[in-house]
Amino acid sequence: MATPPISRRSILAAGAGAAAGLSLPAAAHAGNGHPPTGVGFTLNAEVLDGGEQVTSVTLDTSRLGPIDPASVTAGTFSVHAKATSPIPLAPGDLIFSEYDLDRPVTAVRVDRRGDIVLDLAYAEGQVGGGTLGYIVSKGRNVQLMLVYTITQNAPVSVRRRPVTISSFRQGRLSSPEVDAFSYHTARSGMKYRLFSPRARGRRPLVVWLHGGGEGASLPDNYYDNETTLRANRGALGFATPEAQRIFNGAYVVAPQSTSFWIEDGDRFAPLINEIIREVVRRNDVDTSRIHVVGCSNGGYMSLKMTTVYPDLFAASVPICGVVQSFQGGPRLITDEQLTAISTPTWLVTSLDDTTVPPVPNTVHAHELIPGSLVSLYEHVIWNGHQFPGHWSWIYVARNDPSVNGQHIWQWMARRRA
Missing domain, CATH: 2.60.40.2180 (Immunoglobulin-like)
Structure with missing residues (x-):
């Protein structure tokens, strides 16, 4: 039977x-x-x-x-x-x-x-x-x-x-790639995840700043320290064996905003810096090789960090970053601030981004930041699948942007503050 x-x-x-x-x-x-x-x-x-x-x-x-x-x-x-x-x-x-x-x-x-x-x-x-x-x-x-x-x-x-x-x-x-990041909470209460390299000795640090969708929703007491790594490969890309070979081992830290970075960049900048200082204090980090990378809201915040801490970072990679206010008010990053940025900067976006228009944001920032590089894609397509135009962080997570034959991870790895 x-x-x-x-x-x-x-x-x-x-x-x-x-x-x-x-x-x-x-x-x-x-x-x-x-x-x-x-x-x-x-x-x-x-x-x-x-x-x-x-x-x-x-x-x-x-x-x-x-x-x-x-x-x-x-x-x-x-x-x-x-x-x-x-x-x-x-x-x-x-x-x-x-x-x-x-x-x-x-x-x-x-x-x-x-x-x-x-x-x-x-x-x-x-x-x-x-x-x-x-x-x-x-x-x-x-x-x-x-x-x-x-x-x-x-x-x-x-x-x-x-x-x-x-x-x-x-x-x-x-989820092995996610599970490789340990859990932490800074003294301020801001949560973050940290990947530690296997290689010993002084290693660089990559700071990944997430987009608006990965922040907390505190009115619901929802603050998970999870979505920053699970929503996309932005932070995970720098922890892959390929990236670790290029950087000769690197720490990767992913703070999670208690709301969203654009809400109050002036307040969040020192809290992110507190996490960086904590990671540096507890680990063997080469302070001349701290890099900041962010997408969308985090792209804004990566620019903001280089205006507040002009000598801290070896390189900055703002991806589809926000410069112009969505509400039509004053610029979130002023022209004077952009012109004063001294951190080596490589901007990335897709021209079909309807969430953060490229011209008044990424293109405008590139025109003003001295010596900056820019990668402008027509669409966001990877492995034959077309994603929304806003998702240009996929290219950075795959080390795709290049200028004169040099890819973005290799460019970052050669920078020193």
Whole structure:
């Protein structure tokens, strides 16, 4: 007689990174006479250029015994995913990327530990795998609450015996590139994440300043120290093996604003500097090689930092940065301030950016900052996928901008304050 599908659910509070399994009735193993056995599972995620997605699920089956790989196919298990906002939404408010759907299993394998890995369908722009949601009224990304349900459709063979798993307990969200950044809070209360290089000795420091969507939403007490790394590859790019080779090892710090940088740049500048000083004090940082890089709101803030601390940075990379006020008021960075910038500066934007118009912002800044470089793209396209024109940080995260054959990471690595 065929073994009926068995569905078991557990909950991961993704923002807190902690699992809470449901108590479930046990189901007997199929035909082996052993007591029922439950297993945990891990959600494996990867930060794509368009944001983090869950790309596979690892079932912790190694303790069951050696599994015959031939007994496991893409149809052996089904995966359902539900993602909801971690904070209450006002009536009529919109959040992009919540979902409640089946995740197609594209492949299955038994890894070298003996765990079953279910590869899931994912792609840039695909709904149903992301870990972040964007709340329109707040202009903020939040880390979604993820609930994954695993259904076993057929037994697996363990020591030539058919086994049906009695229950599945959801565990943590594993994103190795994100997990490589440690958690910190400065004395001011501003949170930040820090990547530390393997190489010993005095190493440079890259300061990544996020865009407006990755700040906190304090009226809801939402301040996660997560979205700065999961929304895009801006900070992660500098922690990749390629970047680490170019910089010969580098620290990467990503502060998280308690709101958004443009709200009060004069107030945030010393708080960012406090984090820089803290990282320098606690680590072997070469203070002549501190670089500041930021996108959108963070592009504004990277320019702001070089006006407030003209001797601190070896290089500045403002990406689609804001110079002109959105409300038509005074310039956020004045012409006098731009003309006085002495930090080597390389600006990046895409000409189809409709969020931060390139001409009055990036192009204008380039015309005034002495000796500055600029990369102007027609569109934001990577690996054949076209992104919104505002997302030109993707190019910097991939070390694509170049001038006279020199790419932007190599240019940064050669700069000294």
